[in-house]
Amino acid sequence: MPISIRESGTADGIPVSPGRQDVSDRAIPAIDDDAAAVDMFTPTQSVAARFRRNKLSIFGAVIVAVAVAAALFAPWLSPLDPDAVDARSRLAPIGTEGHLLGSDELGRDILSRLIWGARVTLLVSLSATAIALIVGTFLGLIGGYFLGWLDSVIMRLIDVLMAFPYFLLALTVIAVLGPGLLNGMIAVALVNIPFFTRIVRGVTLSIRESDYVMAARGIGASNTRILVRHVLLNCVSTVIVAGTLNIGWMITAAAALSFLGLGVQPPTSDWGTMLSSGRQFLSAAPHVATLPGLAIFITVLGFNLLGDGLRDALDPRLRE
């Protein structure tokens, strides 16, 4: 609709009050072309438009899509059986016939192992993020909303978790539960709970004082209803951004545990274990260790770029 943008500007689906135009110099139409173009659309469309404008975040999204596709369609994409031992071609270099990315010390195809490894790596890190996100959000939500002793107890617990240097806490959990894929996942998840709890608690503290929560309370809405309908829904974009930015760290941490021999155990293998076992052949066949490392690096970079882009598009307040 070719109508004047400022009159219909509905960034949040709410008509722009005249006050908003007056207080900020951003309202001068000449320098506000970008924002104005975005304001014409529905909130979802404007978020998408802001996201698309950022080339780097598109790049990140593509990387993430490729990694996720590799993980989902591993059985169809992988050229060979990732565990098939080929004694005739051990430590084959990149570009060998039949082994596009070479082979490892047992003659297993590296490309196939990377594709299958994506499955384990992403499964562990995405599940760990989901666990940390759900538990952390829940604690932050009830702590920040109810305050009082409940909040004190939660925050002291978080303080204790944060008293451990990040990776040390993960090691402590592994020491108790023993090495393994599932335990590694629990370990890295636990370490990241404080991250979500603190962010969500902060947002909750400001939302609980807002007029619409007062109004909801005024008309007799229950705490549960307010928490879910008003507080939680308003945290969603913040949590999505924090979660995406957190995945990169989860991948690194889970891979580090595997690298130390404390995470995923053979015969299952993720990129961390591949890199770890390839270390012994660093001088003879450097690609055996560096290719999985590169895979981790690129995937983490992808999630970080995607997270940065989502943050700028969804919740610019979170900018560093």
Next chain:
Amino acid sequence: MWQYLFKRLLHTIPVLFGVSVLVFGMLHLAPGDPAQILLGPEATADSIAQVREDLGLDKPLVVQYATWMSKMARGDFGRSIVLGREVFPEIWARFKATAILTVTSLIIAVMLGVSAGIVSAVRQYSLFDSIAMLVALAGVSMPLFFTGIVAILAFAMKLRWLPSAGMYSPAGGDLWDLLRHLVLPALTLGTVSAAILARMTRSAMLEIIRQDYVRTARAKGLNERSVIYIHALRNASITIVTVLGMQIGYLLGGSVITEAVFSWPGIGQMMVRAIQARDYPMVQGGVFFVAAMFVFINLLVDVLYAYLDPRIRYR
């Protein structure tokens, strides 16, 4: 200031208490009988009964905790199952190596990160800024063990400039030898923190450069140098110190991985071995020691923070 210091000091008590409960609980949370765990799979029934009595495992948990804690406080961290030696001297000996590594990394991170951040902010959108921020973005995403392996491959194996493992050569042992061994691990460990510091310093500086008091400083004719270093950097240092405090935790944790990559004889390497061997007294001692250290470092950071930002003191 004193009041703040006192309050902050009080705050460490419940945290340290929580840490100690968690570390104490490790042995009891682990699946299986603690005495059996401590003695390993080949233990006889007699020796298990002996250990149960020695540790007071038949007594209530509270009593066990109190006994354990009073021993820990006196530096008696128990005996390593695998090595058979006292845990505390072992940790103390290795702590030196870890401290050298992390402190050097921290210095590298601050020097590289903060200066790159300042230059990037002052020359926003310049070529330097673009390159520095691209490198920082890559640095943030680069896993430590991969950086370490690439560094070994390039500087130790291909170029043969530096040693790839250990702290001293078998023959050598002087400071120069130590420094040569230190370069790769310290740079590896420092990269991620340097990258994060560069990004944070840049954004903090950019925000401050646009403040009114910076405009005033320029308007009254101060040269650009004083404006940047006295007016802008001093205020940005509050953000920098906050980030730095968080980075120390990252460095202490990351030293575990770095030590594994470069066979650096520190606490991290010791702990990974202890976890693999289920050497609980060693793990408990190591975790408790590093966590307690971290609590005190955080205390120091907060004090520094209060010194830099008077608003904190009066909150």
